[in-house]
Amino acid sequence: MSYSRQNRVAIHPETKSLGHGVAPRAGNGLYGLGTHGYQWESVYSSFRRARLDRVADGCSVSANSSEGPAYISVYNRLREEILDTTLKPGAAIFEQDLARRYGVSKSPIRDALLRLKEQNLVEVQSRRGYRVRPISITEAGEMYEMRLLYERASIARAIDHASRQDIENLRFICSHPATESVHKWTAHNKEFHIALARSSGNARLFKAASELIDQFDRFTHVSVERLSWPLEFSKLIEEHRAIVDAVESHDRRLAQKLIKDHIVSARARTMVTLKEMAVIS
Helix, strand or coil: CEECCCCCCEECCCCCCCCCCCCCCCCCEHHHCECCHHHHHHHHHHHHHHHHHHHHCCCCCCCCCCHHHHHHHHHHHHHHHHHCCCCCCCCEECHHHHHHHHCCCHHHHHHHHHHHHHCCCEEECCCCCEEECCECHHHHHHHHHHHHHHHHHHHHHHHHHCCHHHHHHHHHHCCCCCCCCHHHHHHHHHHHHHHHHHCCCCHHHHHHHHHHHHHHHHHHHHHHCCCCCCCCCHHHHHHHHHHHHHHHCCCHHHHHHHHHHHHHHHHHHHHHHHHHCCCEC
8 A cells, every 4th residue: 555645645556547547456345445445435536526627627637648638528528519408408328329429438438427417417317328417497497596696796796896898898799690590699698698797806706607607508598499580689689788888887776677687588488498398307
């Protein structure tokens, strides 16, 4: 048994590589570690999850690891397809299908699915692989409630702290064409609301709000399905521009009203569509 001086992590000699996620070979007791197996299992699981978190957050992994880049690519592609509803709520996901599709082994597939499971985007089905987590009406309502709290707080601070550059950036985002694909609109809508949170000047509020907003792509796709076809986003863009005008003119009451109306109307569209969908929980 050896120890890493920096992290004080116990490394059993039968373990080929802690950093690469290779578990010890079976033997006496749990994982071949006798009565102390539970200690190794805890250390290993914690280390594994921490490594995946760092990779998912864009940090580098060991140069000797072949899993890192593959895991990042699979995770990003799967997450985008779930959030933009290319993979519909309730859709079945199988490791072997993904491995063939992405041309990788099952190991980075499992890592990506583990991360997505922790983010409540996929769920395990006993002996049937995974599926895209169905959208819960209750969860959607709670998320919109949280979003309203965060965005009203961001607006309140932006009134006093938004810089000229913040305002110009928001106006630039609002300059995108009104007629475009749902995918592009979803990206621009998220970009606008994250920029609005950034203009609050509060790093912690910005981080919390942007992490929540980042989970709304599925809801944005669902909500715009209530708009008339061909899709025309001019009304929503005008709402964004009115919000920027209120922030720039320091009209606190109007800005609060506009952001509330904007989110409440999106919530109403989403809820109507969710109740019509075949796969909800």
